[in-house]
Amino acid sequence: IECSESILTSIDVFVVINILSNRSKWTFYFLSSVQFNFTIGHLKIIQVANTKLRADAYDKFITASDNRDESKVISFIDVDVKQIENQFINAVVMVIYCFEQALITLIYILYINSWVALVYLVCGFLPTVVPRLTKKWLEKGTKKWSAKYKKYNLEVSEGIKGFHLINNYGVTAKMQKLIAHSLRQEEDAYFKMNLHQETSRLLSNTTYVISTIIALLVSVLFIMNGQITVGAFISLYLAADRVTSPILSSVQFLNQINSSTPLLEAEIDKSKQQQINNLTYQNLSKDLLLEFDHASFGYDHALIKDINFAVKGNSHVMIEGPSGVGKSTIFKTLLNEIPLFSGEILVNSKLNDNELKHQTGIISQDTFIFSKSLRFNLTLGGDFFDKDLIAILRKVELDKFASTEGLDTRLGENGVHLSGGEKRKIELARALLRKKTILLLDEALSGLDYQSMQTIFQLIVDFNGTVIDIEHNLSDEYKQKYGQILELTN
Template structure:
């Protein structure tokens, strides 16, 4: 896509430059031969500009539409289709409880992977889900989001989360952050109309202070030198969730693939947020585990 955009921009600019040069050369020839005055030369030059400027505009608009097309095709970013939440029972939970896994058996097509899953999630909790690779950590997320049916048990959800679109309560932070070859503003808002002051505020909150200004907000990330590290991309993803006022962040190996410094920064940021964080990590130091309100170690049964 970037190749097509760069190619179309190149030919548009070449066409524009050639038309300017040709009109100036032809006009100068007529002036030298006394066929037109300098005013006529200026008129010829402006007429050529009016002819070619719309071509540049059309190319720019086409490129913008093409750049947004992945947003329309990406299922993770589309508006979720309303589902029947057969995994969830909405009830009035006490003591700031928000979600309760009650004797749940999780798996695929009635093949149990995890049995007797029992734990409570309170508002603002930082919960770590651990277990060996393939044990079913992501299966737990999918069951909560109703992507997989429960085999047994039930997930109790507080009525405060019973919105028309239950999934709107959740933001996702994963290993692969989708970054568009557009401005930082677009990557934060995904096309929504959000004031610059709010974007700057959230950039500071996720520790991207050097980007927290209007100049960087309107700088294309993929083409103008504003390259982001893995840690910075994760912070942009967290900022998206904060801008959309997500109450829960589901972090699926969100620290994976980061260098030590970026890992520490992202981990510290997640721990500092008021949102309820449910984090899946394959490995975690004993010191970091102690910072969570609850550690759920999944074991096959």
Template sequence: MRKISKLFVGKFNLILACILFSIFLSFDGIGGPYFLGRFTDFLTVGDYVSGTWTTVQWLAFLMLIALSQALQRYFLAKIRTQVRIELKAQELTKASARPRLGAASAYLASITTEVTQIDERIVASLLTFVYCLLQTAVTFSFLMMLDVPVGLIFVGLGFIPVLVPRLSAKWLKEATVNWQGENQRFVNQLDDFLKGRKLLSRFQALLPGQTRVMSQLNHSESAYLQMELKQQIANTLVSLLYVGALLLGLLLGIQSVMAGRLTVGALITIYMAADRVISPLMTCIQLYNNMSATQPLLDKIMQPVQAEKSHLELVRGEKQTLIQVQDGTVGYPNRPLIKGLNLQLNLGEKILLQAPSGSGKSTLIQTLMGEIPLLEGKVSLNRDALPSEEGSWFGIVEQAPFVFNLTLGENLSLGLDYRSEEMETVLQAVGLAKFANPESLARVLGGDQQILSGGELKRLEVARALLFKKPILLVDEALSGLDAQAAKALNQVLRQYPGLVIDIEHHITPDLISQYDRILTIRDGYLEEVSA
């Protein structure tokens, strides 16, 4: 309940307005029974004038109820909108705080599917739950004013279905958890298929890929069907017990009419009013089932955001030294990759790290960036040689650069406030002068709008590092996949970069190797420096 209450923090005025109009709307529970009972009694005795006047009053009452309902739904919609925005923003914040943890598809499923489930089955259900309780309280008070014994019989029998939620809550939660897992697996497989469909197409393997996705879709939909079916079974059982109890109460009420203790109109009023007591209670039970079944989704989304921890130590040192590793062991628990690592990287150096696949090159770079902790030893950064803003030290050029479906300028600046002149300057510095103009900066990249080649995309990443003034540039096999001319052009850009450059390459031509200040390699689990 504490987590549910957090959904409504900061919405006091909206909730107050919603409850106020829910109170007005709750009088619908007594209006219909009251006016219909009076109308029936007037017609029974032939008083048509009073019957007509009762009809006019009834119409005015219904208009007020309709207005209250419209306003209640308006404020309810405002509350639901704010909750959806806050939950989605919270998931985005969680993804931003942990950019290297959690699959993108997991956050996508949470934002697009699970937030909607929480909105519909918890937020809307809870506020409707409050309205139903208000209607029950108002109508029950009215019922007791009419005839206490008969009213209590109707209401007492109506409480029989309340036993159902106690028996079905655990059952419903298990079904929801099962669907949540199956749906996440489907989203993961769908994400893989959509990202890899070009590869599958080249090898004529689209059909097996589609088959895997469809198979998991069937599992997901089957789990969803089971979840819905179990909820419907619980709700149907409640409805059957409710109808049986109401009919039994009506039979007892007929005995009171036959004995002369009630008029026909009074029995109709009590019957309808009792229904407006019991029916909202049954709705409350069904809403409680929905909220119970959806609680696991809320528990997941409301988990506190835990930012990723940097494993770098800031120290004071000589100006020329940027990064230093002492007695380090690089790798993963039970799987060390590089042992006995002692390394000093200096300001302005251009360093080549050349080693075979699987030797630990990329893991070493992630360790130097503080993303992966050393198994032993420590890695430190010289705070005297770095900008003061933590986290702004590393630029990276990846083998397959990611491109947003945004303009060239937005891909370069990542939406931050840089002037066009600044962006044009860095584009010229990396050999992309033909794009250093307002027209090119406004062109959309990504999807089918790609205007840059593979080598140009990698130079764009260098330009971004220049724009953001990164003192350290990490290059992850950026030369691979480029022809000789493009590789040479990118290598020249890297040599001119005004900071420390660490270039990881698997294959590189001898003429390019000679352009680096230092050459490192990994042999038998140890980092070694070799001559060019």
């Protein structure tokens, strides 16, 4: 449909050009070809831009070391990209299209009478003043709607994910009111954003009507003075519409660009986030892997202060403390998810950053399971032989999956078909499969049944490498299996 409309527009322009050229047939073919290729280019630009925006959003999320917000990224990919396409990319392309159309027609009206053409040109550009005057107003409305939409989207997402918690505590009605209130705020902001655009469009249309009347009065004056004929005036008036109409259309597209600019700027700003690197590589004693040197951990204030502690290579270390003491902040700091509050974390320079990441297996208390097959959850898309996968499953005592058919089992969203112990065993299997030399565990033994806890603990004890295990509370029987213990207190 868009292609057909473009060719029809070419025919209109061709009628004008036909007066100037005897080669009407070839002119028509040329313009039709230009418009057709313009449409193809337009669609290609949308394809490339959408692909890049979505890919960049995910890539930046993966590589970000701080402020990861899953809901914002999902909202951007699902909603904002489509709005950027509709209101920004399409608008930019159509502004170019309108400029092309106006330029061709302008050549013709200048040929008829340059002075009258200049009057039409000046009057045609008057409506473009409106977007400049309303730009900040439009951007403000879009920013407000975007913030309200993301708030509503987050609350709905949390309301769905936390349904059982909400239901168990009998606060369903309150949650419904909260979400309904956010929905009303989002819809009010959306209404105001559209109202701003329509108001700007109305002002542009009003300016266009006034400009047209002025141009007509000037044309009548030129006819009365005998400077142009009535026939030339009619041709000029009809052709001039092909200058002013595209200009007016470009005003509307500029309004769309102004409205969607905050969404695009928000995505561009994400690339400016600085990466966190808490680890300093130095020449340490050859038997040391890393050392905390007056290290303090926390967010706005230090939860754990002035830690001096060395971890030897191939040793098993436990960091123990009560809830709320800040154990998980150490875990997140070592993973560069949050910045080190003060002090230093020194790493033996025999390892570089890439080697350390490659050799470290992460076992957290919140195991993430993909909805795909068990094979994918173990390999994460890597190349491994089935016999190696089956051997690892037997090692972590997941024998019921230790077959080719078992590897093809789909685990459901976030491992809905698995127990907590099975999830933890899969995460440990991922590390063992890749022959990691360092295990970093964050309460890997918490929340498990006795049998699963025994299995995982024995695998940790038997691990031939460095273990840094952050735990809440373990009995002395378990503690004696560790070579070093760092006890944290409130």
